[in-house]
């Protein structure tokens with residue numbers, strides 16, 4: 001683009017309105033003007049990008065005036081401002097960055113949310129229907145040149161900016177999704193943030209999945225803890241344990257913890273997981289009535305197994321059966337009360353469920369099903385579970401394993417849009433672009449989560465956006481699950497429900513105790529249930545995820561992947 005030192009006779013002024021007339025001459029080369037395009041080339045109330053002397057400039061047409069600012073968005077480190085949405089905030093004409101949504105004044109270049117991120121402005125003119133931009137950098141230190149709106153008094157958030165220049169990431173929750181996101185972020189952009197983590201639990205992060213194995217005595221505590229306290233210290237991460245966040249102040253971009261710690265953030269990551277559901281029946285607060293979610297629950301079960309005999313587990317799903325098996329391994333007499341007539345009815349079909357029940361009974365578990373729990377009885381500590389049909393089961397320990405619900409109260413109180421979970425888009429961003437959320441607390445395209453596989457992918461995508469890459473989008477995929485009871489092999493993937501257009505391929509080998517059922521629809525596997533031999537589970541899960549046409553494999557499908 002070629003420039004002229006002689007500015008056009010000014011017919012209209014825009015960004016320059018009220019500013020000194022831009023009358024550059026050949027003697028002042030600092031004032032070169034560039035003719036960019038016709039005013040009509042720019043759609044009203046929108047922007048275009050132009051390369052002027054090697055600089056990216058975003059030019060906006062607003063009510064037939066033009067404004068020019070740098071196209072580079074310092075918040076996302078991308079040349080995107082020309083694509084932002086133009087609007088008016090409190091009388092100030094602004095553009096919202098399409099990535100992190102900070103607002104930049106088109107007159108002063110000031111970033112409304114973070115003044116330190118302000119962008120340059122450039123003089124602009126419309127002359128005989130043509131857009132002209134003045135082009136020299138020093139002359140275009142526009143925030144000063146144009147007598148900008150005074151910056152607001154810094155909030156506590158802005159006042160405590162780290163000296164390193166890194167931005168501040170605050171993480172609420174120290175669980176599996178949170179720490180995987182932090183790990184992914186450290187890989188992508190190790191110095192991008194100063195990181196502060198708040199955890200409600202007393203220790204570093206641990207692998208919640210392994211709690212069942214810890215209870216059963218198959219794992220030790222050291223195997224379960226994934227992030228000991230030194231892990232945080234070595235990476236300069238500030239960790240607050242046993243100190244849950246009790247308030248998110250979005251206006252000032254800071255959080256407050258139960259102990260009174262305040263932490264300012266540029267980006268907030270919410271990863272508060274789930275609450276275990278509690279049956280709303282009489283006696284549910286008696287001593288010895290617990291759920292199965294955290295390390296302290298395993299401690300409570302082990303203590304009970306030490307001094308008591310009878311355990312009742314309410315819920316015959318994956319978690320309930322793992323708790324029951326663990327307590328059996330700890331020499332308790334265990335009865336499982338299940339509302340449905342089939343164990344793990346959400347994951348496996350009736351045949352696999354029956355095989356599973358027989359095997360677990362053979363090992364010593366008792367089942368009462370279908371049965372409804374009416375309440376718990378006891379003096380101080382629980383002594384019995386009462387059923388709706390009047391039966392009573394002796395119980396010194398009651399473990400409720402009846403599902404989870406996203407932990408969203410904190411987000412709701414902060415005004416973030418929630419449904420069953422915190423609503424997030426494909427970038428794991430909430431309705432507030434400074435706030436991300438991952439894990440079991442989120443709801444993405446109508447889905448909430450209860451297994452870790454989708455959380456790993458969420459962590460990858462979220463870290464990518466926190467790192468400013470902006471190149472990944474999250475999509476949920478069909479899931480698979482496996483019961484973690486040693487010697488009992490159960491695997492389920494996808495959707496095994498019968499339905500019009502679906503057919504089942506079944507293999508039964510009673511002698512070996514093997515049962516396999518694949519549900520096929522449109523020449524693709526959409527569900528798999530395996531009992532007794534689960535070696536090909538991951539292969540079936542991959543075929544389901546990929547939606548592969550299985551016509552060529554059909555005759556050997558039930559016998560597994562070729563070695």
Ligand SMILES: Cc1cc2nc3c(=O)[nH]c(=O)nc-3n(C[C@H](O)[C@H](O)[C@H](O)COP(=O)(O)OP(=O)(O)OC[C@H]3O[C@@H](n4cnc5c(N)ncnc54)[C@H](O)[C@@H]3O)c2cc1C
Nearest residue numbers: 173175176177200208209244245272273439440450451452
């Ligand atoms: C016994 C058991 C066995 C499981 N087995 C499997 C399995 O085999 N396969 C599988 O895929 N999944 C399994 N899961 C599920 C899996 O563990 C979860 O999907 C996963 O842990 C969810 O991760 P998350 O980070 O979202 O939540 P969590 O791991 O629960 O982490 C959330 C953390 O946030 C903390 N927190 C909450 N509120 C606050 C606050 N206000 N301030 C600070 N911290 C807060 C919580 O205390 C918690 O530590 C199992 C779960 C359990 C309990």
